[in-house]
Amino acid sequence: MLASGFISALEKFIPSDQYYLDPADCYAYAYDNSRKIFPPECVIFPQTxxxxxxxxxxxxxxxxxVTARGRGTGTAGGSLAEQGGIALSMERMTRIIRVDVANRVLVTEPGVLNENVQFAAKPHGLFWPPDPSSAAYSTVGGNIATSAGGPHAVKYGTTRDHVLGLTAVIGTGEIIQTGCYTTKGVVGYDLTRLLIGSEGTLAIITEATLKLTPLPVAKGGLTAHYRDSVSCAHAVVNIMRHAQGPSALEFLDTGSLSLIRSRNPEIAPAASHAMLMIEIDGTTKEVENITEQLLLACQNDGLLEASACTDIDQLWKARKTLSPLLRDIAPKKINEDIVVPISQVTNLLTGLAQLSNHYKLKNVNFGHIGNGNIHVNLLIDPDDSRELERANACLNEIFDLVIQLQGTLSGEHGIGSEKRAYINKELSSTTIELMQRVKQAFDPDNILNPGKIFPQASLSSK
Structure with missing residues (x-):
């Protein structure tokens, strides 16, 4: 329970309409897309x-x-107030401070939605490349906290590649500025990139200087359908060998296609068990040339059909409905965003099929395969304790497989609480200890999103 002295002091500088203390009001900030629930004792809405x-x-x-929150769209539990205390909602810090067209820069507060950044940049012929599927709902601050990616990361990179500088508050209450206003700058350590992806454990971001990119002149699209996922994976390797590759390359397995067909029956032929959605951008001539090259790259013995797509926006709309549709199969999904090198995608998909069969689990896979980033969805009944036990054992082996294939446990969702038990599969104890010393330098009293990222045993030993 919060001390009365804390509440009295809070009232002196935060207006009463900028915080909640009633548990009923606070409950709306108790969960995120991980579907776990941890009610905070207080929700505060800062504006500066x-x-x-x-x-x-x-x-x-x-x-x-203190647990910082955007709009709670994350899947890894990073914005949950596991230890109670304050949920610091940044949703009222929604000013776009500046759109500087000459320097291709946009300065924004953290509560601005990704989609609204795009709306502000588009009239100037610019855009901000990070495009998670939650772009219409997720905030810039949340995107930065997890280094969000999305389909176009295959060409443009993730959030980490498109932030020039930050204003943030560290765990002592001190305000820091990181990075610079220019695209070149090597003065001191790169604290900007350190904060990006740190999930609110090092600092609270209050302002971001974003690097904008010119909108492409033209876009085109392709779809390719295969008899099986292995043939599809071989095509991906061929596609990514091209110097001028796709701006987006998405994979849908047979389970994904079955779900989408239930709403969009025309999207794939009945014999298709794996699909690639390919977007190409550039000048009109570049789009034409790359389309021809990638159509050839799609060819192999497992190809059913490949063709240019006239309505790429409709395809993306169907793709973005996929994650919610998974609830039609099972009441709970264990959703992971693993990544492996492109050359290992075939081995990953083969291994996933073997593991899901071994543990007798429904599994739907899709994702940004041009980066080797596959969203694995183990679909389970949470009330079936034996199935849950099998799912956890399967997940453990999936992570072992990913590391064996020189991959990483998370491409864009972050670690949060959902994957902290597995982080030592990827990072050595020396590396984790160094990260904890960095955490202590920024947050000496461990009040910023405590308990996240690090294994619990590792934390308790400190």
Whole structure:
């Protein structure tokens, strides 16, 4: 329970309409897309960097945990107030401070939606490349906290590649500025890239300077259908060998196609058990040339058909409905965003099929295969304890397979609480200890999103 002294001090600088104390009000901030529930004791809606600074100083004084939130669209539990305390919602910090066309820069507060950044940049012929499927709902701050990616990361990279600088508040309440306003700058350590993907464990981001990119002149699309996932994976390797490759390359397995056909029956032939959605952008001539090259790259013995697509936007709309449709198969999904090198995609898909068959689990796979990033969905009944036990054992072996194939446990969702038990599969104890020392430098009292990322045993030993 929050101390009365904390509440009294809070009331002196935060107006009453900027915080909730009633548990019923706070409950709306108790969950994210991981479907876990951890109610905070208080929800606060800061509107300035100075308010965040004062608040963190107060929380440090009273040793109150602080968990920053965007709109709660994350899947890894990163925005859950597991240890109670404060849920710091950034949803009212929604100013786009500046669109600087000459320098291709947009300066924004963290509560601005990804989609609204695109709306602000588009009239100037620019865009911000990170495009998670939650773009219409997720915030810039949340995108930065997890280094969000999306389909177009295969050409443009993830959030980490498109942020020039940050204003943030560290665990002492002090305000820091990182990075610079220019695309070149090598003064000191790169704290900007350190904060990106740190999931609110090092600092609270209150302002971001984003690097914008010119919109492509033209876009084109292809679809390719295969008899099986292995043939499809071989095609991906061929496609990614081209110097001028796709701007997006998405994979749908047979389970994914069955779900989408239930709403969009025309999207794939009945014999298709794996599909590639390919987007190409550039000048009109480049789109024409690359389309011809990639149509040839799609060819192999397992190909059923490949053709240019006249309505790429309709395809993306169907693709974005996929994740919610998984609830039609099972009440719970264990959703992971593993990544392997392109050359290992065939081995990954083969291994996933073997493991799901071995553990007798429904499994639907799709994702940004041009980056080797596959979203694995183990579909289970959470009330079936034996099935849940099999799913956890299967997940453990999936992570072992990923590491064996020189991959990584998370491409864009982050670690949060959902994957912290597995982080030592990828990182050595020395690396984890160094990360914890960095955490201590930024947050000496461990009040910023405590308990996230690091294995619990590792934390308890400190």
């Amino acid at each position: 960097t100075e308010e965040v600074s004062q608040l963190i100083s107060l929380c440090r004084l009273y040793q109150v945990p």
